Amino acid sequence: MRIKRLNLKKSDQIFRKAIKVIPYGSQTYSKGVKAFSDGASPKFLAKGKGCEVWDVDGNKYIDYVMGNQPLILGYADQDVNRAVTKQLNLGSTFSVSNKLELDVSELMIKHIPGAEAVRFGKNGADANSIAVRMSRAITKRDHIAFCGYHGWHDWFIGTTDLNAGIPKFNEQLAHSFSYNDIASLNKIFKRYKDKIACVIMEPITVAGPKSSPNGSTKWKDFNSKKNFLTEVKDLCKKNGALLVFDEVVTGFRYDMGGAQKMYEITPDLSCFAKAMSNGIPVSAITGKKKYMKYLESTFFSFTYGGDCVGLAAAKACINKLEKKNVIDHLYKVGRKLKNGMNNIIEMHGLSELLECSGYPCRTVMTIKNYKKYSKPLIVKTLIQQELMKRGVLWSQYHSMSYSHKNSHIETSLNAFEDSFKILKKIVMNNKNIENYLHGKPCETVFTRVADFQSVATSQKLKIR
Ligand SMILES: Cc1ncc(COP(=O)(O)O)c(C=O)c1O
Structure with missing residues (x-):
């Protein structure tokens, strides 16, 4: 037919x-x-x-797109909607803080091994941006290594061909490495000795870290203690860089405690968004207290920080994820x-x-x-x-x-x-497949500019 x-x-x-x-x-x-x-x-x-x-x-x-992945419970989930509606009737954004900030922080600390303290943003990119800024403040270094997609901010998009309007120094400070290729990260650490503030990475891309099963089984079957992620962590430690997990996709989806819980690898900082609130905007930066205390002086502050609609959704969503x-x-x-x-x-x-x-x-x-x-x-x-x-x-x-x-x-x-x-x-x-298409072909959103370009230009500049 x-x-x-x-x-x-x-x-x-x-x-x-x-x-x-x-x-x-x-x-x-x-x-x-x-x-x-x-x-x-x-x-x-x-x-x-x-x-x-x-x-x-x-x-x-x-x-199967589910709003670009946050809708872990589904559209118009009745429990999340009920919590959000109740909160809307109480007020959504206040003039000082609201206890929901504490409630959701405590929930995150309960589930996420690396979370000893929490602050909230609105997008995944917010959380990743402040993680990088904090790492730079803590280490007093400017360069970073990254692996994966991290959001729309300058230091990431500056390394792609959609980099119009982004000052060049951004791409000269951010160096990409390949997942499951520890040599590619090692190379960055060698080239920028004592200059890398942090490694920020998606802990799982499509496949998991090498030496894991091929992804077709659940993590409980995974028992190798040595893998790509442990090697990354060792390299960070050796080179005095912070390890940041971008758990915007993996958090509350692959495991309640994210990939860090699955693989028992605790990063210094980690970022959450998407599945934590079933599509009502909120994100979070979490991490070790000794690093998170830098948020007292590293600027992360905006009108809708602590917005109660997102937090009410997060509280209802995280509780439901666990309960069901x-x-x-x-x-x-x-x-x-x-x-x-x-x-x-x-x-x-x-x-x-x-x-x-x-x-x-x-x-x-x-x-x-x-x-x-x-x-x-x-x-x-x-x-x-x-x-x-x-x-x-x-x-x-x-x-x-x-x-x-x-x-x-x-x-x-x-x-x-x-x-x-x-x-x-x-x-x-x-x-030819093209002859069978009713519409225009899909396109890539952006392509990564080769990292060697940033290496070449950064050598001419005085970059800390
Ligand atoms: C792994 C990862 N990190 C960060 C982001 C950015 O999150 P947002 O679009 O909420 O800023 C995304 C978005 O798709 C993502 O997939």
Whole structure:
């Protein structure tokens, strides 16, 4: 049966108006036309409940993006909504502090091994920015090493090709290393001897640290004490740099205590956001008291710091995650999706092109180079288009939530199978995928500027 193209009339109508007054047409790059094929994906969602969303044209989808991952319980969760509504009626932002700040701090200290003290921000980038500023203040050094994505602030985006408007010195001070490649970090420490303030990194990217199982099993099966993360920690210690875990994605998703709890590696500072509050904005910097006390003099202060709406959501969300054993559920349904998808991929002879990888609570569709199909974004666009038509909202990763139930996974696997069959037919007949796209191809948001450039220029400058 041929599935009809989506009716996206209203989405496109609104977009035509929006693009005149909203540069790029979206507030977040990965929610706009770079990530969702223009012409084949909805541009505006109207409502969500659980793991399901409805676009402005009335099309319904099972969502795997979940608002860029924070919606760990699901849209419009009744417990979070109740807590937020109650707080709204009491007032949201006050003239002095509110006890919720203490309540959520205590909850975080209870769950996160490295949290001896806590301060709150609003975005993941806030928490990462202050972690870097504090590390610089503590060590009196300016350079940093990083691994992963950390947010929109200058020191990170300065190292990408979206660096317009960012003074050059930022990219000269920030040096990227590769996950599971300790030599790449070692090189940075050698080149910038006694200059690195901190190593800030995502403790898990898609795979976990080398020497762990391949991510298909839950962390309890992991028993190796020596791995990439312990090596990073040793290098930091040896070189007098702080270790900062960016747990914006891993926190309260991979484990209640984040990756640091899974791997029993306590960083000096760690940053949380996304899953801690089910989509109501709040973030946190946590860490050892001896370092966190620097927040008395390192400036981290803004009008909406301690905003009670985010904190009420965080309190309700963290309590529910614990009470309902939500993370076990994420692994259970995530494993069903991952195994199911990989079985379908294998059954249709697409293993050389596709693989569903990563920990079951958050998997990613890896698209590999295969014969003439060397443009992953074109493959992504086709799969996305076919899934959207079949009621699955998809952007190459699967952010599992408490609301994804077995029935959603089964429905989604049928949609994946149909979409993979279409891809297989194109590939088997050696056809161009581009000819089968209804809309524009997806694009990358940015690419990383090679680190060697920053090395070359920093040598000409006097950088502490
Ligand atoms: C690992 C990681 N760190 C930091 C951030 C930035 O968080 P935010 O977009 O809330 O500023 C993100 C956002 O996707 C992220 O994935």
